[in-house]
Amino acid sequence: xxxxxxxxxxxxxxxxxxxxxxxxxxxxxxxxxxxxxxxxxxxxxxxxxxxxxxxxxxxxxxxxxxxxxxxxxxxxxxxxxxxxxxxxxxxxxxxxxxxxxxxxxxxxxxxxxxxxxxxxxxxxxxxxxxxxxxxxxxxxxxxxxxxxxxxxxxxxxxxxxxxxxxxxxxxxxxxxxxxxxxxxxxxxxxxxxxxxxxxxxxxxxxxxxxxxxxxxxxxxxxxxxxxxxxxxxxxxxxxxxxxxxxxxxxxxxxxxxxxxxxxxxxxxxxxxxxxxxxxxxxxxxxxxxxxxxxxxxxxxxxxxxxxxxxxxxxxxxxxxxxxxxxxxxxxxxxxxxxxxxxxxxxxxxxxxxxxxxxxxxxxxxxxxxxxxxxxxxxxxxxxxxxxxxxxxxxxxxxxxxxxxxxxxxxxxxxxxxxxxxxxxxxxxxxxxxxxxxxxxxxxxxxxxxxxxxxxxxxxxxxxxxxxxxxxxxxxxxxxxxxxxxxxxxxxxxxxxxxxxxxxxxxxxxxxxxxxxxxxxxxxxxxxxxxxxxxx
Numbered sequence: 276x277x278x279x280x281x282x283x284x285x286x287x288x289x290x291x292x293x294x295x296x297x298x299x300x301x302x303x304x305x306x307x308x309x310x311x312x313x314x315x316x317x318x319x320x321x322x323x324x325x326x327x328x329x330x331x332x333x334x335x336x337x338x339x340x341x342x343x344x345x346x347x348x349x350x351x352x353x354x355x356x357x358x359x360x361x362x363x364x365x366x367x368x369x370x371x372x373x374x375x376x377x378x379x380x381x382x383x384x385x386x387x388x389x390x391x392x393x394x395x396x397x398x399x400x401x402x403x404x405x406x407x408x409x410x411x412x413x414x415x416x417x418x419x420x421x422x423x424x425x426x427x428x429x430x431x432x433x434x435x436x437x438x439x440x441x442x443x444x445x446x447x448x449x450x451x452x453x454x455x456x457x458x459x460x461x462x463x464x465x466x467x468x469x470x471x472x473x474x475x476x477x478x479x480x481x482x483x484x485x486x487x488x489x490x491x492x493x494x495x496x497x498x499x500x501x502x503x504x505x506x507x508x509x510x511x512x513x514x515x516x517x518x519x520x521x522x523x524x525x526x527x528x529x530x531x532x533x534x535x536x537x538x539x540x541x542x543x544x545x546x547x548x549x550x551x552x553x554x555x556x557x558x559x560x561x562x563x564x565x566x567x568x569x570x571x572x573x574x575x576x577x578x579x580x581x582x583x584x585x586x587x588x589x590x591x592x593x594x595x596x597x598x599x600x601x602x603x604x605x606x607x608x609x610x611x612x613x614x615x616x617x618x619x620x621x622x623x624x625x626x627x628x629x630x631x632x633x634x635x636x637x638x639x640x641x642x643x644x645x646x647x648x649x650x651x652x653x654x655x656x657x658x659x660x661x662x663x664x665x666x667x668x669x670x671x672x673x674x675x676x677x678x679x680x681x682x683x684x685x686x687x688x689x690x691x692x693x694x695x696x697x698x699x700x701x702x703x704x705x706x707x708x709x710x711x712x713x714x715x716x717x718x719x720x721x722x723x724x725x726x727x728x729x730x731x732x733x734x735x736x737x738x739x740x741x742x743x744x745x746x747x748x749x750x751x752x753x754x755x756x757x758x759x760x761x762x763x764x765x766x767x768x769x770x771x772x773x774x775x776x777x778x779x780x781x782x783x784x785x786x787x788x789x790x791x792x793x794x795x796x797x798x799x800x801x802x803x804x805x806x807x808x809x810x
Contacts, residue, residue, distance in 0.1 A: 596614060
């Protein structure tokens with residue numbers, strides 16, 4: 276079944292809409308977006324658009340920290356080696372080396388801009404997480420690194436007179452003309468308008484809301500992946516969704532991330548019989564990479580026929596535990612769980628989208644005039660499995676690069692205060708009304724069942740046919756609301772993910788095919804390219 280994907284989700288005519296002009300348009304207000312804004316020359320105008328409040332991003336909710344070589348006992352090659360090992364032999368070594376070597380500088384910038392990382396005796400307190408051979412992760416407020424980093428970045432960026440931040444503004448689509456990105460069609464307070472930009476940077480984050488079980492906030496609906504695809508940019512490695520091993524599991528409640536740093540500080544994983552099971556799966560036990568731990572947890576849940584496993588810190592010093600993890604202690608206390616005396620029920624959840632818009636070392640996409648940074652991208656840093664605490668680092672490095680290069684490109688272009696002849700006519704929608712919440716929940720459930728931690732050909736084909744049926748009656752609609760546009764984006768990206776997972780007939784990193792359990796370097800040590808809508 277072939278479903279027609281619309282180039283633009285909404286009907287518009289430039290004669291009927293307001294117009295805005297800016298030198299650099301940044302879509303997304305998380306760490307990557309704000310870091311990009313800070314790299315643009317102050318002589319140029321910058322507009323940052325975020326679909327919710329500026330503090331609602333995946334960056335805000337990051338608990339673990341930022342990895343960087345800051346200890347004299349550590350060195351760049353160690354960090355590079357750990358990243359390559361975790362990445363399932365699919366990382367780009369030159370990209371890994373570049374990002375790792377910039378890490379100390381980017382962390383020092385955050386400190387200069389007001390970030391207060393945790394210290395001990397005047398030195399940065401460095402943590403260790405799964406897959407890392409050394410203590411090299413800076414964190415803030417124990418387990419609220421993202422919150423503190425974003426506080427400082429937002430405060431710093433708001434002082435920049437050339438940067439305008441537009442909150443509660445949804446980007447419906449990128450505008451393209453003559454083979455290049457020219458800006459975006461946006462909606463704010465129910466009013467559509469056209470923003471024309473010399474250069475555009477996508478920093479929209481991830482796709483975790485495609486899954487029933489997820490650590491991601493409500494904003495992570497794969498919008499950036501979808502608008503880039505419809506505009507003609509190349510995507511790759513869409514099969515690689517990383518599942519965080521430890522998500523607080525309380526039936527009926529929203530899911531909360533339980534940071535990997537807990538295992539780094541000595542927490543055990545035990546099953547419903549109190550057995551510490553990780554050594555049965557990997558000699559690194561609880562400090563194995565996330566894909567290994569997630570897959571082990573799923574296996575143990577099946578073996579014990581129990582809906583979760585447990586994180587146990589009861590053998591550690593209670594005062595240390597409360598001080599190191601105050602946010603998690605507070606979240607668990609709401610459910611009557613004392614993390615110093617009780618086991619924490621956990622199970623895997625969709626956490627980080629590794630695949631995305633293809634970018635080079637500068638954050639440049641395959642579409643002229645379009646750049647990207649952060650979780651929306653496939654940069655070559657993560658390979659088939661992201662090493663813990665490399666994500667905020669990637670946002671800093673690629674935000675900096677994309678901002679600098681987009682700034683240089685925009686500076687070379689003359690002002691052009693004219694609209695390009697782009698329009699999209701009305702399409703008659705089906706007569707039936709849609710229950711958007713029901714369709715969305717159906718999509719999230721089928722993605723969890725068929726494209727979750729474990730995958731098989733039959734399950735993926737079932738997911739594909741179900742998504743095709745949903746697309747058939749959802750995509751023809753031209754909605755007037757964020758909820759409708761988000762659903763269309765999720766359906767488009769969900770299908771791309773299923774198709775890529777079907778194509779990769781092996782197991783590598785976060786992609787586990789039970790019908791192809793071995794890694795096959797001879798045939799599959801390569802990226803899976805998702806052709807753009809226009810290709």
